[in-house]
Structure formats: structure tokens, C-alpha cells
Amino acid sequence: MFLSLMRLERLAACLCVVVVLAGCRSQPAEVVAPEPLPVPESASIRTEAYFAETADGPIRGYLAWVDLTDPALEVITTSPLPEGHGGNPAAEASNQPTNEWAQETGAVLAINANFYAFMKEGGTDILGLSVNDGVVVSPPREVEGYPADPAVAVLRDGTIYIGPVDAAMVPEIEDGVAGVGGHAEVGETDGLLVTGYANTGATARVAPARRHPRTAVGTDASGRTLIIAVIDGRRAGWSIGVTLPELAEIMIDAGAMTAINLDGGGSSSFYFDRGAWLGTDEPPVTNMPSDAKGWRSVANHLGIRVVTEQDNGDARD
Numbered sequence: 001m002f003l004s005l006m007r008l009e010r011l012a013a014c015l016c017v018v019v020v021l022a023g024c025r026s027q028p029a030e031v032v033a034p035e036p037l038p039v040p041e042s043a044s045i046r047t048e049a050y051f052a053e054t055a056d057g058p059i060r061g062y063l064a065w066v067d068l069t070d071p072a073l074e075v076i077t078t079s080p081l082p083e084g085h086g087g088n089p090a091a092e093a094s095n096q097p098t099n100e101w102a103q104e105t106g107a108v109l110a111i112n113a114n115f116y117a118f119m120k121e122g123g124t125d126i127l128g129l130s131v132n133d134g135v136v137v138s139p140p141r142e143v144e145g146y147p148a149d150p151a152v153a154v155l156r157d158g159t160i161y162i163g164p165v166d167a168a169m170v171p172e173i174e175d176g177v178a179g180v181g182g183h184a185e186v187g188e189t190d191g192l193l194v195t196g197y198a199n200t201g202a203t204a205r206v207a208p209a210r211r212h213p214r215t216a217v218g219t220d221a222s223g224r225t226l227i228i229a230v231i232d233g234r235r236a237g238w239s240i241g242v243t244l245p246e247l248a249e250i251m252i253d254a255g256a257m258t259a260i261n262l263d264g265g266g267s268s269s270f271y272f273d274r275g276a277w278l279g280t281d282e283p284p285v286t287n288m289p290s291d292a293k294g295w296r297s298v299a300n301h302l303g304i305r306v307v308t309e310q311d312n313g314d315a316r317d
Contacts, residue, residue, distance in 0.1 A: 061231035091123020095297035107303030113177035116299035128178035151178035201248030218259025230270035
């Protein structure tokens, strides 16, 4: 039921999707998320409101496609803590909500990234690989007996890589973030959500069989289009969330040949500054994070920023 409806939804034109969503609203005003208007297919950043009806309830979220062949766009990630920050010297991050990070860095599109853990001594431990401008913020995890964690990385030659990343590969990475891989929960797998257009969500992590808010990132066959999905959940009547196999199917239908699952639950967040991107006064398009207080402060982020002349002047060798 879920998959057939989802495929039907992905075959609909963008305008039809918006109309369907408008017709399905039955929520109070405070739970209605803003919806993007259709963007020309030629745009380097396209977003689409996602909706599917299932026997268990509705599923809502946002999809985005980013054409990284556009020289005006660059992938950015969260910077390392500044030297002498005064906190726990072992900490790798000071958490920040995704919307605030996007506004601070000038990202027009931003999502949450790695899983993380709070440290007893203060600060945050980012779980797995996080690289910013070639600087390792958090090294790849090495869990004995299991493959390396899956990551999405922009390599120094400008290409995108999605797959397991170990310490030997780190010098090739300019920017990257990671999910988590093999574990007793799913066995000795590489943790990919989508593998060569095949749905491998059942062996991705975490909690693959349970419905939660989710965040995923992938690429198409060219390796030049970044595909993003952020699905809301834990909001009865609005969105029930998805399992990892369901998330994988959404990514495949969106065109992803390879994809990984990032941190989810209350961390799942989507921010698109549509007004800044299109040069209008429209408000940002956002998902509906599941925490009662709204945006959760997360350890790190993945974003898309418009390159300025100053950026080009300061370009790295």
C-alpha cells in the first residue's frame, strides 16, 4: 500500500503534488508547514513537498535536488570548534539548531548530519566522520569486526563519494559527514540505505524497522546531483515517520543510485532559504521537527551555499 502510493506520488507533476497536499490538510494552523512553489526544472536547487497516505497515517516531508555542476554552489559542513574555546578539550562540537547554522553560514539549504553523544565533561562527541574544508573535525569510527561507517564526501577533485570511509581515505576528502554502519542490530553490512538503486534499508541503521523522522542524502548515477530527503514523524495526523526501507524507496524514486541515512528523530531538520535563492522576499521553507520545543541543537550539519566573488578570491589550492 505504502510503496504503490509513493510511486504514484512521485510520478505526479510538482504542481499536482502541491494541490494534493493542500486538499489533504486537516490540521490546525500551527502544524501546517510552509510549502514551496514550483521551481523551474532547470534550477540548480529544486525542492518538493513530499506526501504519501498509508493505512497507518500520512507521511510528509521535503525532498531536494542539488546540481553540483553549477559553479555557483558549494557543499559546506560544520566548522571545528575554535582553538581555546574554553570547554572540554576532547569535545568535537558545540550543538546548534540547523536553521541557526544556516543563517550564520549563509547556507541556502541545510540539513542535520551525524549522530552524536553528549560528553560527561561537557561538549559533544560527533559519531563518525566529519570533515570541514579538509580539516578533520571527527575521525571515522573503527568498530572492530564491522565495516567502516557509510559517509557522503566531497573529494578534493570535486566529485561526490558515498560509501564506507576509513582512515586511509580521509586525506582525499574536502568536506564530509557520516551515518553509522554495521552493528549487531543489522550484521556486518556497509550500512548503505540505497546500493546501486537496490533498497538496502533493512540493513541500514538505526532501528530500520521502526517509523521515525528521518534524514537521508544520496546521489544520482552521474554523482553530480545531491539528493536529500527529510521526513517528518512522531506527529499524529501530520506525519507518522518512515522505516529505513520506506526511506530507501523514497530516495530511489527521487533518483538516488546510492544513499545513506543520517541522524533522525528529533534531529531531523530541513531548511531552505527559498527567498535568498530566488531573490524574493519569501520566507524559508522548513520541515516540522518532532521535538515539542521545535528545532533541536545538533552536532553538525550539511549545507549548500552560493559561492561569492570573495569566496572565489580566497579559493583553496
